[in-house]
Amino acid sequence: MRATLRWAHADFRAHRGEALFVVLASAGIIASLLLAGALFSYAANPWQRVFNQSHGAHIWLHTRAGADTAALSRVDGVAALSGPYRTTATTVESRGARVGVTLRAATTVPPETGRPLVTDGDWLARPDATAAGAGAGTASGALVLEASVARALWAEPGDTVRVTGPDGAPHALRVSGIAEVAEPRYHPGGGPGIGWVLGDTLDEVAHGDTGQSVGLRLQDPDDTDFTVQRAVTVLGADRVAQVTKWQQARAEAGGDDRLLGQMFAVFGLGALLAAALAAAGAIGARVRGQLRDIAILKAVGFTPGQVTRGFLVQHLAFALLGVALGTAAIALLGARIPGRIGEAAAVWQDLPGHTALMIGIPCGAVLLIAAATGLSAWRAGRVPPVPVARAALPSAAPMTALGRRALGVRVPPALVLGWRAAFPRRGRTLVPVARLALPLVLITVALVAWSTLDQFRSRPAQMGLPAALTVRAGQSAGASDAELERTLAEVRGVAAVHPGAEMAALVPGQTGTITLRGLGTARDPYPAKVVEGRAVSGPDEAVAGQGLLDLLGVRVGAWVRMTVEGRPQILHVVGRTIEPESGGRVITTSIDALRERDPGLRPDFHALVLREGADPEAVSAALAGATAGALEVRETPNPVDRLEPARAVIAALIAVLALIGLIELLTLIGTGVRDRGRDLLALKAIGLTPRQIGAMIVTAAGLTALASAVVGTTVGVLSGRWLVDTQAASSGIGAGIAQLPPLPVLFTVIVGAVLGAVVAAVLPATRAARRRPADSLSETL
Numbered sequence: 001m002r003a004t005l006r007w008a009h010a011d012f013r014a015h016r017g018e019a020l021f022v023v024l025a026s027a028g029i030i031a032s033l034l035l036a037g038a039l040f041s042y043a044a045n046p047w048q049r050v051f052n053q054s055h056g057a058h059i060w061l062h063t064r065a066g067a068d069t070a071a072l073s074r075v076d077g078v079a080a081l082s083g084p085y086r087t088t089a090t091t092v093e094s095r096g097a098r099v100g101v102t103l104r105a106a107t108t109v110p111p112e113t114g115r116p117l118v119t120d121g122d123w124l125a126r127p128d129a130t131a132a133g134a135g136a137g138t139a140s141g142a143l144v145l146e147a148s149v150a151r152a153l154w155a156e157p158g159d160t161v162r163v164t165g166p167d168g169a170p171h172a173l174r175v176s177g178i179a180e181v182a183e184p185r186y187h188p189g190g191g192p193g194i195g196w197v198l199g200d201t202l203d204e205v206a207h208g209d210t211g212q213s214v215g216l217r218l219q220d221p222d223d224t225d226f227t228v229q230r231a232v233t234v235l236g237a238d239r240v241a242q243v244t245k246w247q248q249a250r251a252e253a254g255g256d257d258r259l260l261g262q263m264f265a266v267f268g269l270g271a272l273l274a275a276a277l278a279a280a281g282a283i284g285a286r287v288r289g290q291l292r293d294i295a296i297l298k299a300v301g302f303t304p305g306q307v308t309r310g311f312l313v314q315h316l317a318f319a320l321l322g323v324a325l326g327t328a329a330i331a332l333l334g335a336r337i338p339g340r341i342g343e344a345a346a347v348w349q350d351l352p353g354h355t356a357l358m359i360g361i362p363c364g365a366v367l368l369i370a371a372a373t374g375l376s377a378w379r380a381g382r383v384p385p386v387p388v389a390r391a392a393l394p395s396a397a398p399m400t401a402l403g404r405r406a407l408g409v410r411v412p413p414a415l416v417l418g419w420r421a422a423f424p425r426r427g428r429t430l431v432p433v434a435r436l437a438l439p440l441v442l443i444t445v446a447l448v449a450w451s452t453l454d455q456f457r458s459r460p461a462q463m464g465l466p467a468a469l470t471v472r473a474g475q476s477a478g479a480s481d482a483e484l485e486r487t488l489a490e491v492r493g494v495a496a497v498h499p500g501a502e503m504a505a506l507v508p509g510q511t512g513t514i515t516l517r518g519l520g521t522a523r524d525p526y527p528a529k530v531v532e533g534r535a536v537s538g539p540d541e542a543v544a545g546q547g548l549l550d551l552l553g554v555r556v557g558a559w560v561r562m563t564v565e566g567r568p569q570i571l572h573v574v575g576r577t578i579e580p581e582s583g584g585r586v587i588t589t590s591i592d593a594l595r596e597r598d599p600g601l602r603p604d605f606h607a608l609v610l611r612e613g614a615d616p617e618a619v620s621a622a623l624a625g626a627t628a629g630a631l632e633v634r635e636t637p638n639p640v641d642r643l644e645p646a647r648a649v650i651a652a653l654i655a656v657l658a659l660i661g662l663i664e665l666l667t668l669i670g671t672g673v674r675d676r677g678r679d680l681l682a683l684k685a686i687g688l689t690p691r692q693i694g695a696m697i698v699t700a701a702g703l704t705a706l707a708s709a710v711v712g713t714t715v716g717v718l719s720g721r722w723l724v725d726t727q728a729a730s731s732g733i734g735a736g737i738a739q740l741p742p743l744p745v746l747f748t749v750i751v752g753a754v755l756g757a758v759v760a761a762v763l764p765a766t767r768a769a770r771r772r773p774a775d776s777l778s779e780t781l
Helices: 002-014 016-044 046-054 069-074 127-134 147-153 199-206 221-235 246-252 254-288 291-299 304-336 340-348 354-381 387-391 401-408 413-422 426-458 481-489 546-552 591-597 616-626 645-675 677-685 690-731 743-770 773-780
Strands: 059-064 078-094 097-106 117-121 142-146 160-164 170-180 193-198 211-218 240-245 469-473 494-506 513-519 530-533 541-544 559-564 567-577 586-589 605-610 631-635
Touching: 016 304, 016 340, 016 354, 016 645, 046 117, 046 246, 046 340, 059 069, 059 221, 069 078, 069 211, 069 221, 078 147, 078 199, 097 142, 097 147, 097 199, 142 147, 147 170, 147 193, 147 631, 170 199, 193 199, 211 221, 221 240, 221 246, 240 246, 254 426, 254 645, 291 304, 304 340, 304 354, 413 690, 426 645, 426 690, 426 743, 469 616, 481 494, 481 605, 494 591, 513 559, 513 591, 546 567, 546 586, 546 690, 567 586, 567 591, 605 616, 616 631, 645 690, 645 743, 690 743
Parallel strands: 097 193, 142 170, 513 586, 541 567
Antiparallel strands: 059 211, 059 240, 078 097, 078 160, 078 211, 097 631, 117 170, 142 193, 160 170, 469 605, 469 631, 494 513, 494 559, 494 605, 530 567, 541 586, 559 567
């Protein structure tokens, strides 16, 4: 063992550059994977991230005015209080949209516990500061909206919204900022949203009709239910109007976490495999480069076991050192990286799974590297002790007839020899092409996911969202359905108006409910996106989402019986649609079919399909003006809003995979130059110039990268489409949403890979071309 360690130490001193490359490659790969893990956690746990950053409250108690909330600080298990805040119920209107909002009286300094995180604009300021800085309105007229409320209202900082208090009097408030909180988000048809104003503004709006809200941060979140009971007892059950627990808010975001988590888990495992293969390839290349030293060791008495143990210990030490450096760099310096990556690394420490990823990613990489290193070390132990026997073997296949013919017709020798060097034998060709293609496969899969998200934005009709706006008539709208539809159709930008009604329905054998939707008429059907079967064209026909088909265990063509308000309804499912809402558990027919069961049925809403290029915000404002504010206009929810953080993660993942691919490429180029040392010597002897030899090496690298890029993008397109459609089917949306990247993007990936290989090969090619035959003589042994 002592002799093995001494040889390992001597080998390290003799090959410091190669050892440094292995260590830095391992460190860079691990650092990239850890940053990717931080971004994954950052994007896949939006509620937990906001809760940690805002020092959120586990319990929110909404009480009547006058409740003694100060006594809650003395309840066992309560670590801190947020508030109490005086509140009032209001209705906020903007651009035709109307949202119920609970306003909270706040100060100019955000609280420490339950602190709203301002993502756009500014927090509430004093009247003089607002007037001086904005020049419009006063600070008492400033309003901060929770992010989901702002999206529903299309409100941005600087907009003026109409706030109606309990007495019905309207007030104009200016939106000063948008904030995120770790509380239940606003959903149309659900509970009210949240907004913050200064105390003077609340008094003007409420006129004494106020309540209270107080947040409790607990020492142990598992004691939530017990603490709620104690708090209600302290305040009095008659004074507590509503209790909101942190589990409720987290559960509402759970679907987003699951969708993002599954997608990122696939990317993460693929990146880990690619990284381990790249690091193992670098180690294997170093072992192959020391075959002559191994032969000498065996000649002086080293056994195969000693050689194997020596290489295994040495390269495992390099891998462990690189992993430790990469992990330490992210743990100590990750939060200082500018931009979203640094923010994710800083928040990651408090997110669930941080410790598991910080330990699991390095350990997984080390285990994969150890397995590959063990294989390379075992091969090193089998190297024969007589190097001349190896030198006598042919290093490459003979020149083919096609190659000789190409040289005969004056094809540049660098191109012919570069092709021969890039594709020598089938076995030796497939391995480097496959190793380099793996990162490109994952990059292409990431681009498929990116293109699918873009499709939801650019062409929502193809993703099951043909109607951009939904209009509901208010109590003051006395017009008939026909008059209302004519009024809506005359608004500029509206292409079609489809009456609709939704209701809950029960199906046999199921305890839950599904959504039965009547949308469009037999004469003017709703343009649903049908991906299987056909659209509705006759009576009692319907289309359904994948979630409903899975729930009932039926396929397109089946008859479905359900109960609606105690009355039976039987529909023939003739097609499957892309259904982003309600987990796909939606069955859609025409409103005429529902009127056969209930002749007095009136539309609950109208779905508006806009003309190409029409702005939903402008159309909403025009609708409000045309109907004097008698309509409630809502934007159709787009699932891509929940997946917006995924874009930054996908971009970071592509950068990580590009780094892994670059390391793999450098390893393949270095290995190829070293393995062809005797061929280069022979080529120089027969008269090839240094420029031709350099061009041959660059051509070989470019052709290898081209083959890998073509294979990687092709496999990536197929696997990415399958992965996205499978995920969509499991979530209930339904397969058929995968969008392939445009051909120019795929062409850019291929060209980028080839150019990267050419640039990376320039320096090794230049060094190899400048070497004299005497310098390469020792490599023949």
